[in-house]
Amino acid sequence: MGIINSQQSAVGSLQSGEEQVLGSSVLLTKLDEIIGWGRKYSFFLYPFVTACCGMEFMSLAGPRYDLDRFGSALPRFSPRQADLLFVVGTISHKQAPILVKIYNQMTEPKWVFSFGVCATSGGFYDNYATVQGIDTLIPVDVYVPGCPPRPEMVIDGLLKLQQKVAKEKWSDWPRGEAPVTQNQNLKIKI
């Protein structure tokens, strides 16, 4: 049923800008939409859980809030099998290379979900040990702040990610490796 609807909407949007530029590649446009529709309802999470937000993540994945309703039920504990990286909790500088390695090991297309204020900006940990937001290391699709965020916030973020995924084009991928360096100039001494 959903696929039929998706095809109809693809036909209906024939006159939009990209299609006019691409000319007769109607089939390609349909594939974009159908694959986007399929992807957004079949996320495979990799929970990179490092701190107390993990408890909140468990309640989210459990029966009461039930992420399965949104098609992202199965956490995969190998990055090779996952396409949605949930960064849940504080990332320390010692862990940062591990997070980047996990991200690079995931196959594309892949998305990153920043769960909680520590992953988003470092939270109140502005000190020698803590990464000030994972977007200094890897590209992030959705930020959900909160200490911890309510499950409703996370579900809202997941729905927004679904909307984003549904609109993606072939040309959005691949994104490539995380844009990071191990340069010694990173040190700040005051």
Add this chain to the structure above:
Amino acid sequence: MDSVTLKKLKEKFSDSIVDTHSFRGDETATVKKEKIVDICKFLRDDNELLYNFMMDITAVDYYGREPRFEVVYHLYSLKYNRRVRIKVPVPESDCTVDSIISVWIGADWFEREAYDLYGIIFKGHPNLKRILLYEGFEGHPLRKDYPVKGRQPLIGPKN
């Protein structure tokens, strides 16, 4: 009002006890660092004390005071349900104290932590290297003179 612990310590190590303090059952003895291993052995083995559980070792940086550091040991006697706190002043010029691994093997990681974050050298420790921070980290971040905004990331953005 000294309890049995402080009384026995004062009798046995009269010239090594710098100060004692007792408040509502919360007992503290400040001792000279040369005697720390002997005192720990005594506290563990004396039949009226039997402090067989080394609960915690930590350090304090009294920046601007001399001696600058203090290593703090928290001991617990499972047999008598008693606790005592031993403090050891450590000057910055000779930032060392004897390891008490020979008394309680569990002191291993606590001493490594105090070394990692405060830079206190525990003499006789078999494997004194950083436990929480990474190789290549410069300085000891819980010292009061570590720069508040000092950052030493292993990996970071390209620009």
